[in-house]
Amino acid sequence: MLFHINKKKIEEIIHTLINYTDSSDSFDSNKCFYIKINSDFLHVIANSNSIAAQIKTKVDENKIRLEKKGEILINALMLKDVVSKLEGFITIQEKNNSILIYDVYSRFELSKKQTESFRKVEFDQHDNVFSVESKELKNVIKNASVSPSAANENTTDRRLKYINIKGKKEENKIVLYSTNFSRFSTDSLNVDNVNEFDFLVDAKSLKKLLPQSAPKDVNLFINEDRIGVFYDDIKIFLRVAKEKYLNVDSLFKLSKYTEVLIEKSEFLSLIQKVYFLSSEQKKIYIELNNENQMKLNYEVSEIGKSETISSSLTVNGPKVKVAFNYVYLHDALQTLNEGLVSAKFVLSNDDENKCTRIILKSTENDSNIQIIAALMF
Template sequence: MNIECIKEKLVYAIGKAERITGKNITLPVLSCVLLEAHNSTLTIKATNLDIGIEISIPVKVNQEGKIAVSGSVLYNFISNITNDKNIVLEEVSGNLKISTKHSESLIKTFPIDDFPNIPKVSKDKPFTFNVPLLIKGFKSVMYSSSVSTIRPVLSSVLLASDDDSVVFAATDSFRLSEKIVGVKKHKDFSQILIPFKNVGEIIRTLEDIKDDVNVYLNENQIAFSYNDIYITSRVIDGTFPDYKQIIPKEIKTEVIVLKQDFISALRISNIFSDKFSQVTFHIEPKNKVFKITTKNIDVGENVNNIDAVIKGDDLTISFNYKYIIDCFQSVDSDSISLSFSDTNKPMIIRGVGDKSFLYLVMPMNK
C-alpha cells in the first residue's frame, strides 16, 4: 500500500474510527483501524464487535493494499503534526511508514486476517431520519439508561415506530425518559434496543451532519449511512419494559414552576442533602406553598421556597436529587409542570406546552 492524502481529512476520519476500537487482550486486533486503499479512496474501518464503522476519504493511491495498525497510536501521531498539510502512508517491510515534509515514522502492524468483518445490513428499503432530530431524540433520553449491563434492556435506548413519529425511551427502573420525534417516512418496527454505549458513539459519529441519514434495520443490527460514513450497531434481543402502565392516569397535585427557578433551588438544596441525595418537596396548594427541604447532620439544613402555580391536594414526597436534575437538558420550555398522584407513585415532569417529552421519577422510600 502506498497513498498520499490531506492530513486534515485523515485526522477527521481516524479520529471518528479510533473511538470505536476496543481493548481486548485475547483479540488485540480490535485496538486497530484497518486501512484499505482502492480506486482513489482510503476506507478506514474499526470495530469492537459491538459497533462498527467505515469512513472513506479521497486519496491518491500509488499502490493499492490494506494494513491494520493501532488506532490510538496512529491518531495521536497524525493529530499532533502541525506544519505539514500532506501525508504519505506506505507499507514497508510489514510496518506502516508515515512520511511528511518534516518527519518520518514507522508504526507496527497487525495481521489483517484477524480483523473482524463489519456487519452489512441489507440496503433494501431504508428509511431516512434527519440527523439533528435523531441526535435530539437520543440525547433527550439516553441519560436514563442503566450503567449496569446486568439487565441489557435497561442499559439500552429504545426506538419504536408510532404512526408519523419515532418514540425514544430509556429507563434504569428508577426514572424513565420518553421523547417523541416526528418522522413522516419511516419503516414500521415494533422496537429496537441499542446499547447505551453505542448510542454515544453514533451521536459522535453523526453530529457534524445536518442532513438526513439512511437507516437500515434487521433483527440483529441497525445501521446509519451518509455519503462516505457507515456505522452499524448490534441491537439487544429483549423486550423493553411496558412503561405506559406505570404512568399515573389520575393527577391529584400539580405544580407549574419556572424551569430556571426550580433548577437553582434544587442545586442549593443539594448542598445540604444527605448521602442519599434526598430532597423533600412540601406542597400546600391552599397556602400557595411549594418548598424543598434538605438536611445533613454533617453540613446543616436548608429550606427553599419557590414561586409556583399550585393546585390539588397537599403532598410531602422525597426524591433523589440526581434523578431529577438530569432531565432539564431535555426540556425546551421555560416553565415545567410537576404532576403527582400519590406518595408511592412516580412524579411526571413535562415542559409546559410540550407533549413530546415525558420524564418519570420514582419517589424515595420513607
C-alpha cells in the same frame, strides 16, 4: 500498499473514527482501523462490539495519491500519535511484516497486524431511510438517555444499559425508552412511513451515532439488525439486540395525582437553591399544599439543613409530601423545553398520602417525558 495522503485529511478521518474504536477491548482488532485503498476509494473502518463506522474518500491527486492498492490493520491510537508528529503529505506503506509511515523528515516503522482478524463489516445495507435533522435526532437521543446514564456498570441486567427503540406505524413515530428502575426517560422522532419494529441498542454507543461534524440533515436508516446514519462520505451503524424490554405501560396509568404547573427555570432554581454540596446526602423533600405553594427541604446530618418556598406555581390536587434524588430530578428537568412544566406527583392507589413517582414534561413538548421514583422517608 503504498499511498500518500494530506495530513489534514487523515487527521480529520482519525478524529471522527477513533470514537468508534475501543481501546480497552480484549479483542485487539476493536482497537484498530482497517484501511483499504484501490484506484477509486480509500476506505477507513472502525468496528467494536456494538457500533461500526466507515469513511469512504475518493482518491484524487489533491489529497490522496495512490501508488499500490492494498489493505492494512493498524492500532488507532498509535496511528493518531504518529500522524500528529508528521507534516505535509504522509506516506503509508506496507513492506514485508511492517507498516511504514513517514514524511520528508521523519519515519516510523510499526509491526503489521493480520487483516484476517478484523471482523468484516457490510456498510451497504441501509433500507428504510428517513431524512432527519441532526439537532432533533441528537436531542431525542440525549433526552431518552438520561436514565441509563446512571445505571450501575456492574449490573447483570443489561437492559439497564440499553435503550429500547420502537417504530410505531400508526403514529408515524420512532420512540426511545430507557430506565434504571429509579427513573425512566422517553422521547420520540416524527417520521413518515415508518414500519413496526422493537429492539434494544447500547445506550453509550447510541450517543455516538452522530459525530460533532454532522451536517444539518442526515439520513437515518433502520434494518432488522441495525440502526444507523449516513451523510457525505460517512456511514455509522449500531448493532441491535432482539430482546424483550421492560413493560413500562403501568408507569403512565394514573388514577390519583397532584399536578403542579411551574416554569422550568423556577423549579430548577428552587432545587439548586436548597441543595448544598454533599457526597453523603442527595435526598430533597418537597411539600405541596392547596395554597399554590411548594416548600423544599434539605438536611445533612451533623452538617446543616436548608429550606426554600415558592408560590410562583399552581397546584391542583391533594397535599403531597415526598422525597426525590436531587441529581435525578435536576438531570430530568434539564432535558425539558424552556417554559411551563407539568409535574404530576402520582399517588398510591392504596394510600393517597403516599407519592410513588413524579412525571415531568414540558407543556410545549409532550413527547419528552421524564419519570422519577420517590424515595422512602
